[in-house]
Amino acid sequence: MNIHDVAKKSGLSVVTVSRVLNNSPSVREGNRQKVLSAMEELNYSPNSAARSLVRGKTGVIGMSITNFNDSFYDRVIRVVNRKLAEQGYFLALSIAENEEEGVNFLFQKDRVDGIILLSPLEEKEYVEELKRRNIPFVLLDNQFRHEDVPSVVVDNYLGGYEATRHLIGLGHTKIAYIGGPSVFLSVAERKRGYLQALDEAGLAPFGTDSCGFTVSGGYEVAKRWAREDKLPTAFFCGDDFIALGLVQALREEGIRVPHDISVVGFDDQQFVGEFYPRLTTVRQPEAQMGSIGVELLMKLINGEVLPPAETKLAPQLLVRESTASVRLT
Incomplete structure (x- = not known):
């Protein structure tokens, strides 16, 4: 199968199919869905290396964590992974005991198109390094406010x-x-x-x-x-x-x-x-955090200038069985 087969199956032009494969914002959503449906029916998967050469991008977003034994991180990562896949990106997740080694491995433009920093312990150093390397990035659950970096935090x-x-x-x-x-x-x-x-x-x-x-x-x-x-x-x-x-x-x-x-x-x-x-x-609200983080990063990768705003999300109190009215004595 090739791009011509996808075009024939979808009823659209080869140019439109190419634009969908390269995540062009000029494609109408209806046409995008037709192309994606045709690709799924034909079991067509474009060569990622070839796409990267054409687009000048790797198609990979990096994220590094040191603690995976936490449902909060797990849920954020799952949402990020799903949202990136919808945009045609792969998530490179670095899990290392030595966080510095894991993140520095990703801090290369020829390896990733962007970085999501999730609860980084060496936050200030990472921010400065990513700025120096001119790699698009966003902060999730960060510890400090940065005047020129978009971030998503919980209240x-x-x-x-x-x-x-x-x-x-x-x-x-x-x-x-x-x-x-x-x-x-x-x-x-x-x-x-x-x-x-x-x-x-x-x-x-x-x-x-x-x-x-x-x-x-x-x-x-x-x-x-x-x-x-x-x-x-x-x-x-x-x-x-x-x-x-x-x-x-x-x-x-x-x-x-x-x-x-x-x-x-x-x-x-x-x-x-x-x-x-x-x-x-x-x-x-980890689902919101992951979704908004991906949305912000995609805008940065596509060249949009974003205000360095901090998006603050409200948590939810879940009342179960471990609390009750005080017992009078």
């Missing part, structure tokens, strides 16, 4: 605020916060939302602590607080893994969730709705 402040307001609405006045590592802006923003909600309600923080984004981290914090006889009526955890560890530790201490203590997590990891009690949590 973590709002997520922390809504989670805490939920607990206050259930009558809790002794609410503690257990967050993740302070290196992350998201951690600080979730805590800021927690503090703001308490302040508006005229309440003082019962206590705050931090640990890694791990089940063992939440478990150890809860065990320590229990030994010190320092337990609130509710915990807001800045991460689902922390929340699950905390629930397990409380169970071992004979403390029931939510009968004795309510617990809220953050992220909506894919398994938290399968444990008992099913975890009340804050879900991040």
Whole structure:
């Protein structure tokens, strides 16, 4: 099969088929769909190397991550991969223990047409390097604001605020916060939302602590607080893994969730709705984040000048079984 067969099958010209294969914006959507349908029926796949030579592009978008054990990242990557495929691009995903090596491998114009930086730890260095190499890129879930880089972030402040307001609405006045590592802006923003909600309600923080984004981290914090006889009526955890560890530790201490203590997590990891009690949590809009990120990057690759705006997405509070009205004693 070749391009002439596709043209005959679709009822369109060879020129139109060629434009579709090269992602030309001048093709009407109806014609684009006719060509794509014809290609699918004929099982026609153009030679990607030849297309790259004609277009002067690789047809590849790069993304590098160091943590794949997280439903949030997994969902963002899946959406990005699907959206890029719709645009005729492949996603080159670098998963490495050494993030610098993984990303630097992708930081070459002859390897990728653009880069999506997802929650980078070496963010400032990466931004400067990509600018120097003149490679189009966008930031997702970034830690810093950049005046000349488009980015998509979640309103973590709002997520922390809504989670805490939920607990206050259930009558809790002794609410503690257990967050993740302070290196992350998201951690600080979730805590800021927690503090703001308490302040508006005229309440003082019962206590705050931090640990890694791990089940063992939440478990150890809860065990320590229990030994010190320092337990609130509710915990807001800045991460689902922390929340699950905390629930397990409380169970071992004979403390029931939510009968004795309510617990809220953050992220909506894919398994938290399968444990008992099913975890009340804050879900991040990863589908929106991935879709908008691809849309912005495609515009940059096509030469559009974008304002360096930060797109901020609202998270969603999912109320399940780990929170209940405060038990009066």
